[in-house]
Amino acid sequence: MLPRRWLRTDPDRPRRISFGADYNPEQWPREVWDEDVRLMREAGVDVVSVGIFSWARIQPAPGEWDFAWLDEVIDLLHANGIGVDLATATASPPAWLTTAHPEVLPRTREGHVLSPGGRQHWRPTSPVFREHALALVEALAARYGSHPGVVAWHVSNELGCHNAYDYSDDAARAFRTWLEARYGTVAGLNHAWGTAFWAQQYGSFDEILPPRLAATFPNPTQQLDFARFSSDALKAHLVAEREVLRRLSPDVPVTTNFMVMGGTRAMDYADWAHEVDFVSNDHYVTAGRDELAFSAAFTSGIARHRPWFLMEHSTSAVNWQPINRPKRQNELVRDSLTHVAHGADAVCFFQWRQSRAGAEKYHSAMVPHAGSDSRLFREVVRLGGLLRDLDPVAGSDRERGQVAVLFDAESRWAGELDSHPTDRLDYHREALDWWRALTDLGIRADVVPADADLDAYPVVIAPVLHVVPSALRDRLEAYVRGGGSLVATYFSGIVDENDHIWLGGYPGALREMLGIRAEEFRPLADDETEPLSLGVSGDLWSEPIDLVADDVEVLATYTSGDLAGGPAVTRRGVGSGSASYVSTRLGAEGLRALLPELLAPAGVSSELPDSLIGSVELVARRAGDDVFWFLLNRTDDEIALAGVEGEFLVGGGALEPRGVAVLRR
Template identity: 75%
Template sequence: MQNHRWLRTPDGTPRRISYGADYNPDQWPREVWDEDVRLMKQAGVDVVSVAIFSWAKLQPAEGQWDFAWLDEVIDLLHANGIGVDLATATASPPPWLTTLHPEVLPETADGQIVWPGGRQHWRPTSPVFRRHALALVEKLAERYGAHPGVVAWHVNNELGCHNAYDYSDDAARAFRVWLEARYGGIEGLNHAWGTAFWSQRYGSFDEIQPPRRSYAFPNPTQQLDFARFSSDALKDHLIAEREILNRLTPDIPVTTNFMIMGETRHGDYADWAHEVDFVSNDHYVTEGRDELAFSAALTSGVAGHRPWFLMEHSTSAVNWQPINRPKHGNELVRDSLTHVAHGADAVCYFQWRQSAAGAEKYHSSMVPHGGEDTRVYREVVRLGGILQDLQPVAGSDREPSQVAILFDWDSWWGSELDSHPTDRLRYRREAVEWWTALMNAGIRADVVPADADLSGYRLVIAPVLYAVSEERRARLEAYVHGGGSLVATYFSGIVNADDRVWLGGYPGALAELLGIRVEEFRPLWDDETIGLSIGARGRLWSEPVDVVADDVEVLARYTESELDGGAAVTWRRAGDGAAGYVSTSLGVDGLAALLPLLLERAGVASELPEPLRGTVELAVRRAGDSRVRFLINRTDDEVRLDGIEGEYLVGDAVLAPRGVAVVR
């Protein structure tokens, strides 16, 4: 982050865990606004994001502006003690703009135009769109920069959610500029991309296109670089808006909402985090609550363990899954407090009042269609009271753990390219399974960017760390020789930053450190598993691992197929630390058999009493000498918190099903 700055508050106002939602008053008659404010105050709301999709309302035609309604909304909220996270409104261009300038519309890899009618129908590299968007940002900054009710700027919205990959001529031109800056000369690109293969050698950057639809497989490094470029193009738009806001309103912090959740991977958020004053994130449950906790921990890692803003999540059902079920007892509160446990200092939803029309009218909100006399609104009010009780937590950092899981966007993009040993590999799934297995063992863990400082961790797990540069190899070796324990999995250390294979045998960049050598991969069929001597079964992947160093300890061997008796999991002391290798995907159940062996050797033990391990998730926040523990019931049963001493800020020693206790 540039310089961690939080929401502005009036002088003398104590910091709190903020609470609120996206607020869309322009969808409602004026008489509803007063009712909204009454219900917000009743629920304890102190911040709302306004004008996210209001460009067409603010600028109904080129050269015409209408700010009167927004003036009134901001004044009304401020008079009632509710701060405004004011959006720049650039997320969705109005119909007049795309009618006058259809050249701002994105193109798919097949050359098809993405037409208006939804949202985010704009090219991140379009100079025409950029000019109109920045004019809007400047107008907003000039008008509201001195308003005491504006507590933060909200750049765009979910940058790249729908328009991350544009293959237009604008994108092609910008891609060439990006490539020339990266490689310097065309021969550097030819080497990195391996263009001697399939007669792809380029004579100049002008000959290069985005990886549009082609026969066979597009060049893999071209695809990887296009993913990097696309992330950078979105980041560049963020910076362009931020620079105007910083110039005109230097005292107001700037953020934008990331999407660290599920398989959303278009933005390298560890990189983007350097461009905002505080990290914000949107998260919706798609794969169960362990993925929610993993994403919250990764958001904390991206934020450098400083407080962050949960900009969007849902009170109950969403509208965009094939089947949309409501949340049930305690889930609204538990999901929110899990994010707080991992560092969120603001809890907000999409949205405040459930829309009566439009594509998201069946998406839940803080005030449902049924109004205040509803289960959801009563839970909203209950959560508001709980957050008031958590003021001692506000401003505190998330306390680092003994264990870290490395997360790397380059490895995510690269490991799932086409023309690989298997197309079944899912990078994030492997990482989440390690996270879940650690929680099942009662181990608190961090999820951190691959280039984070690792010196404070006893154990670092690197799932599918596919891309390892020379610099990263040196950092990992220094971590191990300095006393840390590193565990790498299959398909790690395979390529450098250019997706060129490290020669000499796998796992390439890590082979010498691990003391092993693999000649070829042996991916498994969909319905195939392979036995290990520790009682676990591997899936997806296996390898014939040759132990080439005398001091390598074999922790598990394969017990089936032509690999019978061969090493499956290894451990090697190196310097003051150790490095281990897991050559197959074990899933959560298989990792349960392996983790005790790894944790014992790394000197890692659970902080929880034995009866709570696996049933309760632990997260810790610390400010100075104040240490606050969050104990989250992962089960649908009541759990007694025997052995947990301290002042209960939330809950008590009997955790309700899906309940949360907060203990200082």
């Protein structure tokens, strides 16, 4: 079970949906701080993250400390009823540290040392960095651990955003220790890594290096283990800071901001979630509104559907995309309330006041360069009022959906390695396509890690579940035999936890349950498609499938070329449930045509009126007997909410373009 603590607040104060931002007062003259606090109160802000990039200000030189400014900031915020999520400030080491100890700087796989001048210029496995970082954490915890204004501890910032993979000698030593703990003996490692291939056998752990740039493809299991190790190394730093905080400040909950969003793949956040008192996430829109909702749903899955903290998102444009466009009308509110729908009990932005200087000066904030007399700040104030209307939702769990989409970090890491049947596979895109197609059909869908409890779901979809250890295979078979409907896709069940092929034909570990067998993969060229009898076409992948069990039902066939007439989509009854297989990539449009057939045996259908299906996303939260429906307009059109019953907390009889309504039912 995950820990369940929340922001430390007055026990007599009712739970609320918190509202705020990263606050960086060190960027501004003292006279600005009073205006900041006044505007925060106007907007309804009750929590801010402070000190995230303040190491150089707090410790300007070895052995020198300057807490006076931070004392004043925390006291000022507390006096105005604004809680402080106090960062440990270890995200960006000061120049004096990297000058005195350049050995803390990361190395790339090519052997280049990364210079300071940006941020996160430190090795997760550096003993020198760890010593200095923990000394800073200890000083902060000793000074502020009992301050009534500190409502949470914020470990570092976006761990791994820029330093997830380090190939230094420190990393090599830590990697060897990690491998010895995993395998016990070099013989065990040689077996797991298949080192008989290409004469890669090791005689001792001391001979092993990270998968640095090599003459050709590095050992694939070495690469997979290095991905596991790198996630664990960052987690170990999180735990080291957390332990100092818990020792000196046990009453204050500890969190760190994850980055569950499309392009982030190096950290196994489902594993990290067990190490924090509540899950926090940063999210920035990179691939449209549906990706935002998908990531919010996965954050809820990582948090096991308990409330979580949206630590950062943007009020409008960011600064780091090729073209940075502002948000359109209602998008600030819709983005924020989409996260609340999926379980966020705090909505915060980067940042409070838009910077005048530095790399993020063009990144939007709650108070823009134009000041408080601006469209953007008025929208911020409006959002603060809407969040107050949603205070009855605070503390409620996100209600489980009708379908679970599995999202497995190890399958993503291993499935996208080099020297595979195609280098075009995009694990995240496949999972998002399934989630989007379900949402298009008005189905409430969860996104959950592979170790989640699946029994509550009538249907579980496992897109490209490439890595299937025997224990996971057994869990999936038990789920199906117990009455569940499992849907697996191409390139699933192929390898075990060591990236070794399950022999006997594909889809490997899932072959017997599915009752099918393929001897080869048939990946498709970029301009190649395979028409199916459903009236849609697949791309990226196809397989010549043989039916090896008499009770396999063919739901769709290929209709052209060498595979014409062959099975493309199959289903087999197993025990009280069923196991289906989709052998090609159909995209969201093709999956919309297929899903009704896959969902029907489980009795899954939309809870929305027909007029809203496709245009509106439905998400639910539950507190006791109260169920809160969030209706999120996915379109640019106004939508009448005919046939929807309940007490409106936000909105009314129609959804504005990109609007939101919330009902208590």
